[in-house]
Structures are given as C-alpha cells and as structure tokens.
Amino acid sequence: xxxxxxxxxxxxxxxxxxxxxxxxxxxxxxxxxxxxxxxxxxxxxxxxxxxxxxxxxxxxxxxxxxxxxxxxxxxxxxxxxxxxxxxxxxxxxxxxxxxxxxxxxxxxxxxxxxxxxxxxxxxxxxxxxxxxxxxxxxxxxxxxxxxxxxxxxxxxxxxxxxxxxxxxxxxxxxxxxxxxxxx
Amino acid sequence: xxxxxxxxxxxxxxxxxxxxxxxxxxxxxxxxxxxxxxxxxxxxxxxxxxxxxxxxxxxxxxxxxxxxxxxxxxxxxxxxxxxxxxxxxxxxxxxxxxxxxxxxxxxxxxxxxxxxxxxxxxxxxxxxxxxxxxxxxxxxxxxxxxxxxxxxxxxxxxxxxxxxxxxxxxxxxxxxxxxxxxxxxxxxxxxxxxxxxxxxxxxxxxxxxxxxxxxxxxxxxxxxxxxxxxxxxxxxxxxxxxxxxxxxxxxxxxxxxxxxxxxxxxxxxxxxxxxxxxxxxxxxxxxxxxxxxxxxxxxxxxxxxxxxxxxxxxxxxxxxxxxxxxxxxxxxxxxxxxxxxxxxxxxxxxxxxxxxxxxxxxxxxxxxxxxxxxxxxxxxxxxxxxxxxxxxxxxxxxxxxxxxxxxxxxxxxxxxxxxxxxxxxxxxxxxxxxxxxxxxxxxxxxxxxx
Numbered sequence: 001x002x003x004x005x006x007x008x009x010x011x012x013x014x015x016x017x018x019x020x021x022x023x024x025x026x027x028x029x030x031x032x033x034x035x036x037x038x039x040x041x042x043x044x045x046x047x048x049x050x051x052x053x054x055x056x057x058x059x060x061x062x063x064x065x066x067x068x069x070x071x072x073x074x075x076x077x078x079x080x081x082x083x084x085x086x087x088x089x090x091x092x093x094x095x096x097x098x099x100x101x102x103x104x105x106x107x108x109x110x111x112x113x114x115x116x117x118x119x120x121x122x123x124x125x126x127x128x129x130x131x132x133x134x135x136x137x138x139x140x141x142x143x144x145x146x147x148x149x150x151x152x153x154x155x156x157x158x159x160x161x162x163x164x165x166x167x168x169x170x171x172x173x174x175x176x177x178x179x180x181x182x183x
Numbered sequence: 184x185x186x187x188x189x190x191x192x193x194x195x196x197x198x199x200x201x202x203x204x205x206x207x208x209x210x211x212x213x214x215x216x217x218x219x220x221x222x223x224x225x226x227x228x229x230x231x232x233x234x235x236x237x238x239x240x241x242x243x244x245x246x247x248x249x250x251x252x253x254x255x256x257x258x259x260x261x262x263x264x265x266x267x268x269x270x271x272x273x274x275x276x277x278x279x280x281x282x283x284x285x286x287x288x289x290x291x292x293x294x295x296x297x298x299x300x301x302x303x304x305x306x307x308x309x310x311x312x313x314x315x316x317x318x319x320x321x322x323x324x325x326x327x328x329x330x331x332x333x334x335x336x337x338x339x340x341x342x343x344x345x346x347x348x349x350x351x352x353x354x355x356x357x358x359x360x361x362x363x364x365x366x367x368x369x370x371x372x373x374x375x376x377x378x379x380x381x382x383x384x385x386x387x388x389x390x391x392x393x394x395x396x397x398x399x400x401x402x403x404x405x406x407x408x409x410x411x412x413x414x415x416x417x418x419x420x421x422x423x424x425x426x427x428x429x430x431x432x433x434x435x436x437x438x439x440x441x442x443x444x445x446x447x448x449x450x451x452x453x454x455x456x457x458x459x460x461x462x463x464x465x466x467x468x469x470x471x472x473x474x475x476x477x478x479x480x481x482x483x484x485x486x487x488x489x490x491x492x493x494x495x496x497x498x499x500x501x502x503x504x505x506x507x508x509x510x511x512x513x514x515x516x517x518x519x520x521x522x523x524x525x526x527x528x529x530x531x532x533x534x535x536x537x538x539x540x541x542x543x544x545x546x547x548x549x550x551x552x553x554x555x556x557x558x559x560x561x562x563x564x565x566x567x568x569x570x571x572x573x574x575x576x577x578x579x580x581x582x583x584x585x586x587x588x589x590x591x592x593x594x595x596x597x598x599x600x601x602x603x604x605x606x607x608x609x610x611x612x613x614x615x616x617x618x619x620x621x622x623x624x625x626x627x628x629x630x631x632x633x
Contacts, residue, residue: 026342027567027607029334029384032527033614039579039609054574054586057565084330088370088387103399107422111398121388143399 030086034058039126047129061096062129065183066136070161074099074168075183078110078132079150080125090118093128098178100167102139102150106176110135111145148174199224202253223495224253228299231494232256234320236336238285239263240474241363243275243327244483246289249324250297252491258320260305260312261286268416271623272476309336318343318357324361324490326483330390333362334528337375339381341528344378345488346534352378360492363486367472370482373491373520374500379528381503381520384528389520393470411447412467419446434468443468481507525614533605534616540623544575544598545591547621551608552575559610566606568599575606595621 019073032059043049050061062078076099093115095108101113112131114123142148152160164172170180191194206223213219234253235245238261249257265273265280265288275292278284284306294300306313309332317323319341327333345356360375362383375382400406401414420432425442433439444464451459465471485505492498504520507513524530534556538547544564551562563577575590575598577583586623590598598604602623 002375026338026605027565027572029338029527031565031567032607035563035607036527036609036616037575039578040611049580050584051239051580051582051586054577054583055572057572057574079326085334088334088390088443089393105402105418107418109398109418111402114408116200117397119392123195130290145395145399147403 030084033059034082034088034125040124041129043054043125043129044133046133053109058086062132064133066133070139070164071086071099071101071135071136071168072182074136074181076136076181079127088124090115090123091125091128093132097181098167099178099181100146100164100173100176100178101135101147102141102144102146102153103135105145107147111143129140199253202227206495214499217292217497221293223497227253227491227494228255230256231322231492232258232320233490234317234323235259235587236305236323236325236332237261237442238273238275238289239269239325239326239328240272240476240479241365241483241486242285243273243289244479245324245326245363245487246275246293246302248483248487249490250293250300250302252487254490254494255299255301257290257300257302259286259290259302260309261289262306262308271475272479309339312509314339314343320358322359322361322490324363324486326363326479326486328364334387336360338528340375340377342384346533349380356504360488360494361489363482365474365478365482368475368478369507370478370507372485372489372501372507373504374493375503379522381522382529385523385526386520388502405450405456406453408447408451408456408463409467410441411450411454411456411459412464414450415443415446416468432468434465434569440465440468467523475509478507478509481509514629527615530615533620535620535622536606537622537624538595539600540596540625543592543594547595547606548576551610557612559612561609562608562610564606564608566600566604568604573599 012042012067040055041049046065048061048065052055052059052061058081060080062080064074064076064078066074066076075097076164077096079094079096083092093110093112095104095110098106098108110132112128112135114120114127114131139149140152141150141153149160149163152163166175168180168182170178172178192334202224203221207221209217210221227279231254233249233256235242235249235257238246242259242261246259261284263285264282265276265285267278267281269285270276270278270594273285275289280288284304286304286306290302290304294302311341323336323340325333325336327336329350340358341359343356345353347353355587356383357377360382361372362371362379364370374380378583396410398415398417401410401417403534405411405414416432420443422429426439432443440461444459444461447459451457461480485501485507489501492500502519503515505515506518507515522529536547540552548562548564551557551559551564561578563579564575565577566573566575574583574587576587600621602621604621608617608619
C-alpha cells in the first residue's frame with residue numbers, strides 16, 4: 001500500500017485548483033473508442049460510410065450495395081447512433097431504406113443478435129457492418145421481424161425472390177409500398 | 184443537544200473515544216508503515232476533503248457514516264430531486280421534502296444533526312463541475328446508479344493525473360475513488376487508485392448487460408409479460424406516436440405508462456399471457472430493480488470504511504473489489520481486479536509532441552509516421568476544442584478524408600490548435616486511441632496539468 005497523503009502536505013492548494021482559468025473538456029471514453037473503431041474500419045467493397053458532419057463521429061450512415069444474393073443491385077442505407085455508453089451498449093442502428101426482408105420490419109427495425117441481446121464491448125462497428133451485410137446474403141426466416149416475408153421465404157423461394165425484386169424496383173408487395181432502391 | 188455541550192471537552196473525549204483507539208494505538212492488524220498519532224483525527228476532521236457523488240440510497244448512508252466518523256469537509260453532488268418512492272430507504276428525507284434537491288436536503292439534515300459537520304451541497308449533474316472542482320478533493324466516494332456517470336467520473340480522475348519527466352506517475356496527483364453499487368440484494372464495493380490499480384473502464388465487462396430480448400421474439404413469439412411491454416416500447420410507440428412524433432416515451436410520465444400498459448395488455452390478451460400489471464409495465468420501462476435498504480447500508484459501510492482507511496493509512500485497503508450477494512444466504516468475496524494494459528482510460532498516459540507553432544498539420548502527421556517514438560501507419564487525428572469534437576484528419580474513412588484533407592495544408596494555429604492542446608490519435612499500431620499534448624517549441628512554460 002502507498003501512503004497517499006503525508007500529513008505535512010495535507011492541505012490541497014485551493015488557489016491552485018482554480019488556476020489557469022477554465023478547464024479543457026476531455027474526450028469521453030466513448031469518443032476515444034469510436035475514433036479507434038472508425039480509424040480501423042475495414043469495409044467490404046459492397047459497403048461505404050457517410051458522415052454528414054466529419055466532426056461528429058457518433059452519428060453516421062452505412063450504405064450497403066449487395067453484389068450477390070436476393071438483394072443484388074439494391075442500395076440500403078442504415079443510420080448509426082453511438083451513445084455515451086458505447087461500448088457498454090451497442091450503437092442504435094436503423095434501416096432507412098424500406099425493404100422487404102424477413103429480419104427488417106417496415107419501420108426500419110433490424111433483428112440482428114449483436115445489436116441487442118448478444119452485444120459485447122469487445123465487438124466493434126466493423127462487427128456490425130459484417131453482421132448487416134450477412135443479413136442481405138442470408139436472410140434468416142427462423143428469427144422473423146417481417147413474418148410475411150419470412151413465411152414466404154420458407155414456403156416459396158421463387159415468389160419471395162420476385163417480391164424482393166418488385167420491392168427494390170419500387171412498388172407494392174401485399175398492402176405495403178416500397179420505394180425504389182436500385183442503384 | 185445544546186451547543187454548550189459541543190465545547191465540553193468531556194463530551195469531545197467520549198465522542199471520539201472509539202475512533203481514537205484506531206488512530207492513536209498500534210495493533211496487529213495495522214499497516215506496517217502506520218504511525219499512530221493524535222494528528223490523524225485532526226486531519227480527518229479539519230483537512231481531509233471528501234466528495235460524495237450521489238445522495239440517493241447509497242449516498243444518504245455514506246454521508247451519515249462519514250459524518251459520524253468525524254469527516255467534516257464533505258461535499259455532496261446529486262442532480263436529482265426527492266420522490267415519494269425514495270422515502271422508504273433514503274432516510275435523510277421526509278414527506279415534506281418531495282420535489283426538493285436530494286443533495287441540499289441530505290446536507291441540511293446531516294449538518295443539523297451531527298455537530299461540527301460542514302457538508303456542502305451541489306445540486307447539478309457531475310458533468311457541470313470542472314476539473315478545478317474535482318482537484319480539490321483528497322478522496323471521491325460514489326454511490327451511483329448509472330454506468331455512464333461512473334465512466335465519466337473515472338475519466339475525470341484519470342485526467343487529473345500528472346506524470347514526472349521520466350513518465351512515472353506523480354503520486355500526489357492521485358485521487359482515490361471508492362465506488363459502491365447495489366442492485367436488489369446484490370452489491371459491490373471497490374477501491375480504485377487512478378493510474379495505479381484497475382479502473383472502471385478496465386473492468387467494464389463486469390457490468391451485467393442491460394436485459395434485452397431478441398427483437399424477433401418480441402415481435403412474433405412473445406411468451407412473457409415483459410415481452411408485451413417491450414413490444415409496445417420498442418415497436419408500437421414509434422409507429423403510433425400517441426403524443427406526436429417529437430415526444431419520446433417517458434417512463435416517469437404516468438400518462439405514457441398508462442398508454443403502454445393498456446396496449447401491452449391488449450397484446451398479452453392476444454397471446455394468452457397473464458400478469459401485465461401497471462407496476463410491471465413501469466418496471467420494464469424504467470428498468471427498475473427494487474432497491475433494498477440493507478444492501479445499501481452494507482455496501483455504504485464497506486465504502487465508508489475504505490475511505491477511513493485511505494484517509495488515515497491505519498490499515499491496508501481492500502484489494503480491490505468486493506462483491507456481496509444476499510439473495511440466497513449471505514455471500515461475499517473479495518478479489519483483485521487487474522489493471523488492463525490496453526484500458527482506454529488508465530493506460531492512456533499523455534505524451535508530449537514538440538512542434539513549431541507555424542507548422543502545418545502535415546508536419547504533425549509526418550512526425551507520427553516517421554518519428555521513432557511513434558512509427559504509425561495511418562493515424563486518425565481528432566481533438567476537443569471548447570468542448571466540441573473536431574476531426575482533424577482521418578484517412579481510413581473516405582467521406583471524412585475528403586472533407587479533412589485540406590486541413591493537412593493548414594497551419595495548426597489556423598485549425599484552432601494551441602500550446603498544450605490534446606490531440607487524440609488512433610492507429611493500428613496502438614491498442615487504443617492515445618492522447619498527445621502539443622508543446623509549441625518557442626514557449627518555455629507549459630501547464631502539464633491541463
């Protein structure tokens with residue numbers, strides 16, 4: 001153990017504590033961590049990011065343009081919001097493009113395990129990017145968020161594929177309208 | 184008690200009788216370096232400044248414990264006001280106090296009740312107080328319910344550390360942090376010596392993750408009453424926006440809770456799920472875990488004891504993390520949490536980079552890549568100026584690279600950088616973002632404490 005305070009220097013210098021006029025605001029741990037995450041972001045060639053304000057690293061968009069699978073040729077935009085409790089809590093991710101997908105609902109909620117129940121502080125923005133990309137390559141009908149789409153994928157793959165194409169070109173699938181999102 | 188009695192030396196003798204036994208005698212459990220002396224009590228009473236963060240369940244206990252131990256120079260900070268549901272355990276508050284500042288009421292009560300106590304209240308968020316404020320304390324003890332607040336406080340105490348020229352830690356800049364936390368029948372207490380032992384950020388993964396359910400379960404296969412409430416909270420609220428699109432769900436607004444309760448009941452009915460009560464709805468919305476007064480008392484007592492040991496050096500401190508679990512019998516265990524070498528908060532010792540004041544950002548970038556001390560591959564450089572984050576240059580993100588590449592040609596003073604500013608630099612060659620302080624080569628004096 002160290003003896004932190006010797007009784008001789010027991011009084012803290014109160015004058016000194018207010019010295020130098022104001023104080024410099026320090027970067028938060030979340031900020032330090034996201035800077036590291038982004039500087040090491042290694043995007044697959046199908047993905048790109050957009051930062052509306054380059055000084056704000058906590059809010060950005062990820063654009064995925066799958067080059068294979070059901071969603072080839074589409075362009076899907078996700079918004080990322082990194083909160084002050086990152087990486088204890090995952091970023092909030094929403095899909096801003098309307099998409100006919102078993103794991104993404106019409107409000108843009110995404111069912112990806114690492115965005116909720118399986119998030120761990122060791123994961124990074126890169127892990128989420130790969131997770132999202134995987135959703136487009138392998139939609140998972142076992143964990144549906146859009147139940148209609150999931151059921152269809154399981155019962156009639158051809159029909160599902162046609163509906164995905166129709167939605168990406170812009171049009172109705174059932175009663176829901178999808179905006180065109182082809183590149 | 185009459186004020187005349189306070190002056191009475193007989194009373195004073197009796198009042199500190201037990202504390203004196205600890206401070207003025209040696210014993211088999213004392214720390215080997217401990218020198219018993221009457222001065223220590225004087226130090227505790229008249230010099231040692233302790234900051235208590237939080238005046239809630241733990242905070243009330245801590246304030247009472249420390250004040251009764253003889254600490255007089257106590258400061259209490261809490262941004263909250265008193266609610267009816269606090270009164271069962273936050274014993275410094277009465278029904279008349281509902282709506283008033285927790286910090287102020289707690290301090291007023293203790294100053295009146297405990298002769299000589301001079302506690303001072305701060306009714307504000309901890310983030311509103313600056314480094315000058317925190318630097319005045321010898322010890323900080325906290326009873327918080329928020330991880331964000333703990334991390335902020337931890338970061339603040341780390342930023343106050345000063346290093347000698349040989350990069351060794353200047354121990355006089357260390358302000359120990361004693362941290363307590365409780366959740367139902369479980370609790371923990373720990374001692375953190377910033378820069379020396381494991382900090383909050385080192386052990387971030389020890390905090391249990393917030394309880395969440397898979398989105399698809401909530402949406403399609405609800406089984407529990409909680410699933411129904413979560414459904415309304417996560418999916419239905421933003422779809423229906425009952426109070427307009429700009430009103431977020433507020434767990435403290437009874438109308439909001441009632442709306443969620445009603446919708447959750449409808450959903451529960453559809454799936455044959457029972458027991459969606461108002462209380463459960465509120466609990467899920469606010470993530471409430473019932474607070475237990477005895478857990479708070481035990482954890483606060485452990486924390487107060489550690490503060491006493493730090494202030495007096497009479498015994499070795501807890502090393503360094505104690506867990507208490509009273510949910511199934513009583514169990515406690517103390518272990519030594521290890522400092523993480525790659526911790527973002529405490530391994531981040533500031534380095535100094537000397538630079539001509541008329542240099543461009545490119546010069547800094549090249550130094551980081553070429554100087555033997557750094558040899559970085561592709562440093563991303565950001566800073567904080569007047570509390571605002573600023574990205575100076577980052578090559579890895581195309582859209583940022585395009586918007587910041589012109590900065591490389593600009594002089595650092597044009598970019599708002601000044602002598603003593605901190606640059607935050609991330610690179611693959613370091614496990615974390617590191618802090619580099621700029622030192623302008625023509626200036627003799629640099630205040631390294633900032």
